[in-house]
Amino acid sequence: xxDLNALKQKYAGVIESLQKFAPYGAxxxxxxxxxxxxxxxxxxxxxxxxxxxxxxxxxxxxTYSDLHHEIANTGGDTQAxxxxxxxxxxxxxxxxxxxxxxxPQIAQANNIADPxxxxxxxxxxxxxxx
Numbered sequence: 001x002x003d004l005n006a007l008k009q010k011y012a013g014v015i016e017s018l019q020k021f022a023p024y025g026a027x028x029x030x031x032x033x034x035x036x037x038x039x040x041x042x043x044x045x046x047x048x049x050x051x052x053x054x055x056x057x058x059x060x061x062x063t064y065s066d067l068h069h070e071i072a073n074t075g076g077d078t079q080a081x082x083x084x085x086x087x088x089x090x091x092x093x094x095x096x097x098x099x100x101x102x103x104p105q106i107a108q109a110n111n112i113a114d115p116x117x118x119x120x121x122x123x124x125x126x127x128x129x130x
Contacts, residue, residue, distance in 0.1 A: 002066070007038035011067060013056035018042045018071075021049045024079065037068040044071060047128050048079035048096055055098065079126040089115045096126050105129050 008015065008031060018028040018040075025045030032039050044050045050073050057064050081092060089103035089112070107115040109127040 002033055002036040002038070004033050004038070007033075007066060011038055011040065011057070011060050013060055014040060014053060014067075014069075017049075017053050017056045018044070021045075021052070024049065024081070025075070034068045037066050039068045039070070041070040042072075043074045045073075045075040046079035046126075047073055047075075047077040048126050051128065051130075052096065052098060077128050080123055081126055082123045083118050083120050085120050087118065087120075089118060092124070092126070097129055102129050 015028065015031060018026050020026075021044065022028070026042065026049055028040075028042045030039060030041040044053060050071065053071055057067065057069065061067070079096060081096070083092075089106050090100035093102040093106055094100045103115055106112075106124065106126060110124045112118065
């Protein structure tokens with residue numbers, strides 16, 4: 001019999017990533033056992049966030065043979081993000097791409113000439129960056 005708590009611990013990064021992106025439209029609908037596999041069901045609002053969830057799945061177990069996932073992308077490829085006070089493109093990059101170094105691609109995709117000058121309230125379209 002599979003140990004639910006052990007599988008939850010193994011895939012904690014996946015569960016946490018869905019929870020972390022809840023303010024941006026991700027949902028975590030179920031975490032339970034499906035036979036001998038951990039069943040995670042949820043949605044993500046974009047391929048950008050789906051890629052981060054997949055990164056966490058592969059980090060936990062590249063074969064994910066003990067995971068039954070139903071994580072649906074309910075949106076398109078890009079992810080909308082509205083700049084808040086204190087944000088930097090590097091911090092936004094860190095959040096959505098797990099590295100601050102993707103900020104130039106964010107700037108380019110949003111026609112931002114100077115990445116050090118971003119305006120609060122501006123909505124960015126974050127591209128898929130592989």
